Amino acid sequence: MRMLSELEDGEGMDSVLRTLARDLDVLLGGDRVITDPVRLRTYECDGLTNHRATPGIVVLPDSAEQVAGVVRECVRAGVPYVARGSGTGLSGGALPRTDGVLIVTSRMRRILEIDIPNQRAVVEPGVINLDVTRAVRADGYYFAPDPSSQQICSVGGNVAENSGGAHCLKYGFTAHHVLACEVVTPDGEIVELAADGPGYDLLGVFVGAEGTLGITTKITVRLTRVPQTVQTLLAAFESIEAGGRAVSAIIGAGVVPAAIEMMDALSIEAAEAAVNCAYPPGAGAVLIVELDGPEPEVAAQFADVERLCRDAGAFEIRIAADDAERALIWKGRKSAFAAVGRISPAYIVQDGVIPRTALPQVLARIDALSAESGVRVANVFHAGDGNLHPLVLFDDAEPGAAERAEEVSGAILDLCIEHGGSITGEHGVGVDKARYMPRMFTEADLDTMQMVRCGFDPGGLCNPGKVFPTPRLCGEVPGVRKGPHPFEGKADLF
Amino acid sequence: MSGHDDLPKLLGDCVHCGFCLPTCPTYVLWGEEMDSPRGRIHLMQQHAEGAPMSAPMVKHFDACLGCMACVTACPSGVQYDRLIEMTRAQVEDEHPRPLRDRAVREAIFRLFPYRRRLRALRGPLRAYQRTGLDRLVRRTGVLERVSPSLAAMERLAPPLGRAPRLPERVAARGERRATVAMLTGCVQGEFFPEVNAATARVLALEGCDVLIPKGQGCCGALSVHSGRAEEGRAFARRTIEAFESADVVVVNAAGCGSAMKEYRTLLADDPSWARRAGAVSGKTRDLAEFLLELGPRAARRPLPVTVAYHDACHLSHAQGVRAQPRALLSGIPELTVREVADPDICCGSAGTYNVLNPGTAAELGDRKAGNVAATGAELLVAANPGCTMQIATALRRRGTPIAVAHTAEVLDASLRGLGPDALLGRAW
Incomplete structure (x- = not known):
């Protein structure tokens, strides 16, 4: 048996973890507990590679009961644990703990139920986002949240990060498409959180909590009817400013596009190198605008959009004639992050939000930052809702380059905050942005959030070290309090 | 070792985005990071940083099918094909394998690349099949106990008929449009001789003089893809000698075509061969690719049959040939092409994989067979002998046997007006 020999090989493991590994092996059996150091290291990071930590133990459970069992064992041993789906997160939300257990849900990937008449499906957390759509497409439905990594990211991860995507301008984030979650609470109980009951919206608290309030093991998602018509255009502009004017004009005209995406010259260059998307040559920026809905409405608005783009200075407009052409337009955009690997040895994907109207000023400031520091910045954004994804490029082989890039990346977040925006639109805070939280929130804000967290996880073992800048034990929550913590022991009520 | 200096750079191309995961057959089966391309690249990185080539590491490298679906999926342009080839060579150098x-x-690499040895096997194998001994052996499971690999080979062997020999030259019908040289392959040549015959006829009917160089041997695909780089290079040099005088080299086996197109990189560091290798790579074409470039001239006669077209990995992922065979098939009147679900996922054949890893290969074969059966097609069309054997075996195992044919045979049947029975009467 592989596992037994791995356990025997687990020299250097501390004794708590070693004992825990044996208990987990009994609990899960088979090949579901990993302790071999070489294998463990393959889990050391998710989609964000500048934070790495080799997990103490990795487990690959098959069921909610197994997840609950693992959590209970961790609680009993006092060992922290972190949940991970497909490992595509961009804020290090699933960064493992070297002294803890990484609970990987990639084997929990069954679609349990599809209920077309009630427009819902029940899936396990490891189910890939796009697989939900694939399963219901023939019935005329789809799962609306569409992060660029939708071909691999898991629904469980979408829930944890409240993932959005290009189309959340019109359709909202994951939170708007989750009707219920079965959750393993931080004390190892399996509970159901639903959106439709009276009382506090605990599901609302849970979705987007970045895995700090429990681990979802079953998700009821809303299915959205495939729109009657979809129209997509690609408009090329000489400059980002011209593109930005078009965005403001379109939104100002009262049109709610399914998506408005913008890419600058550098990100276009990367996408071209990766997927030959054949965007108009010489463009300083391209805008992808997609409208969907009933045919007459789309037709009327699409004509407006086209006109507004031309008025703003578009020198070329392409309209997708069919799904294949639409896919090609999107391919460039959806591959943009990873494609940057073609033009730079390393890069940081930043995620910030600004009011849409501040777009021109902020972009000019980013340009200036880039010029001053000599650090190249490629820009990709969900322009409709002001969600920026600057890609800060650097060469990790060059001494000091990573630090300079990090500095520019942080300065961009400062710009976002300064303009009344946010340090994250959809990638989450995770471990990467925890230190920026105090720039955006007051001490009192953070303390309030911490109280919510302690309400769910008084032991502080569930994905600790994420979201908040300085991990605190629940007893340290400020405020005069006599006796036990008000939430203590009540997590099961949720 | 060729290109080893590139290894760190090639590893650095991976940005860990994970887009490769859903296309990786072993990740699809097991959902484990270290059995995904991203995880394997991480393991390669660990090895490059000094970690020894440990048994767990080797296990995950061996589990890779080399299907290249991840290369297609990768937005960052990671050359995983080269990475795994270099890594396999390191495994062979650094990791002592158990005797068995x-x-x-050794048996595999002393048998499959040698047509004469395969030919020697044909007689006994045919007798074995005709006497019904095969059914008895399978019932007793004796081979399974001796060696699962041997049992896998036995199960995969196609029913053998007579083997027509091809002449050295087949003349074009009508006005000559091109002169092409044809690779006959090892397994293709001995176990599927009718595919080569059909290929030569189709090329001739389309106006090509077809040359079949006598000195040709194995192209080296199996060796190169298994980390036996030196052996592979020796095969490649022989093949280059046999084909370098041709204008175009037409290959009807996906694995061989892909290997020949890679000669350029395989021999890049060999000054006396680099240029010659590049030249042969440059004129190698898959049959479907070539026929579509040439354009149809011969009349297509109706062939009322529903086919499921299977993308061989070494055709779709390694050579990017997807549209051409579909276009050729769709050009046949009354023929319907059905798509197989999850076309990007390997069938589990993968060169020698189904012999060396029979369990995993069978699981993948079963998935593929299920998807093929779900199309309701009467005929499975694939352009690689390994895939054909693998999927046909899996379909037989699930009790839904289906007739199989190579794209060349379907075209041949249409050009000669043979009718569907010529193809459908040959269920495995």
């Missing part, structure tokens, strides 16, 4: 493994590997 070594014996099986």
Whole structure:
């Protein structure tokens, strides 16, 4: 048996973890507990590679009961644990703990139920986002949240990060498409959180909590009817400013596009190198605008959009004639992050939000930052809702380059905050942005959030070290309090 | 070792985005990071940083099918094909395999690349099949106990008929449009001789003089893809000698075509061969690719049959040939092409994989067979002998046997007006 020999090989493991590994092996059996150091290291990071930590133990459970069992064992041993789906997160939300257990849900990937008449499906957390759509497409439905990594990211991860995507301008984030979650609470109980009951919206608290309030093991998602018509255009502009004017004009005209995406010259260059998307040559920026809905409405608005783009200075407009052409337009955009690997040895994907109207000023400031520091910045954004994804490029082989890039990346977040925006639109805070939280929130804000967290996880073992800048034990929550913590022991009520 | 200096750079191309995961057959089966391309690249990185080539590491490298679906999926342009080839060579150099493994590997590499040895096997194999001994052996499971690899080979062997020999030259019908040289392959040549015959006829009917160089041997695909780089290079040099005088080299086996197109990189560091290798790579075409470039001239006669077209990995992922065979098939009147679900996922054949890893290969074969059966097609069309054997075996195992044919045979049947029975009467 592989596992037994791995356990025997687990020299250097501390004794708590070693004992825990044996208990987990009994609990899960088979090949579901990993302790071999070489294998463990393959889990050391998710989609964000500048934070790495080799997990103490990795487990690959098959069921909610197994997840609950693992959590209970961790609680009993006092060992922290972190949940991970497909490992595509961009804020290090699933960064493992070297002294803890990484609970990987990639084997929990069954679609349990599809209920077309009630427009819902029940899936396990490891189910890939796009697989939900694939399963219901023939019935005329789809799962609306569409992060660029939708071909691999898991629904469980979408829930944890409240993932959005290009189309959340019109359709909202994951939170708007989750009707219920079965959750393993931080004390190892399996509970159901639903959106439709009276009382506090605990599901609302849970979705987007970045895995700090429990681990979802079953998700009821809303299915959205495939729109009657979809129209997509690609408009090329000489400059980002011209593109930005078009965005403001379109939104100002009262049109709610399914998506408005913008890419600058550098990100276009990367996408071209990766997927030959054949965007108009010489463009300083391209805008992808997609409208969907009933045919007459789309037709009327699409004509407006086209006109507004031309008025703003578009020198070329392409309209997708069919799904294949639409896919090609999107391919460039959806591959943009990873494609940057073609033009730079390393890069940081930043995620910030600004009011849409501040777009021109902020972009000019980013340009200036880039010029001053000599650090190249490629820009990709969900322009409709002001969600920026600057890609800060650097060469990790060059001494000091990573630090300079990090500095520019942080300065961009400062710009976002300064303009009344946010340090994250959809990638989450995770471990990467925890230190920026105090720039955006007051001490009192953070303390309030911490109280919510302690309400769910008084032991502080569930994905600790994420979201908040300085991990605190629940007893340290400020405020005069006599006796036990008000939430203590009540997590099961949720 | 060729290109080893590139290894760190090639590893650095991976940005860990994970887009490769859903296309990786072993990740699809097991959902484990270290059995995904991203995880394997991480393991390669660990090895490059000094970690020894440990048994767990080797296990995950061996589990890779080399299907290249991840290369297609990767937005960052990671050359995983080169990475795994270099890594396999390192495994062979640094990792002593157990005796039994070594014996099986030696047997495979002393048999499959040699047509004369395969031919010697044909007689006994045919007798074995005709006497019904095969059914008895399978019932007793004796081979399974001796060696799962041997049992896998036995199960995969196609029913053998007579083997027509091809002449050295087949003249074009009508006005000549091109002169092409044809690779006949090892397994293709001995176990599927009718595919080569059909290929030559189709090329001739389309106006090509077809040359079949006598000196040709194995192209080296199996060796190169298994980390036996030196052996592979020796095969490649012989093949280059046999084909370098041709204008175009037409290959009807996906694995061989892909290997020949890679000669350029395989021999890049060999000053006396680099240029010649590049030249042969440059004029190698898959049959479907070539026929579509040439354009149809011969009349297509109706062939009322529903086919499921299977993308061989070494055709779709390694050579980017997807549209051409579909276009050729769709050009046949009354023929319907059905798509197989999850076309990007390997069938589990993968060169020698189904012999060396029979369990995993069978699981993948079963998935593929299920998807093929779900199309309701009467005929499975694939352009690689390994895939054909693998999927046909899996379909037989699930009790839904289906007739199989190579794209060339379907075209041949249409050009000669043979009718569907010529193809459908040959269920495995």
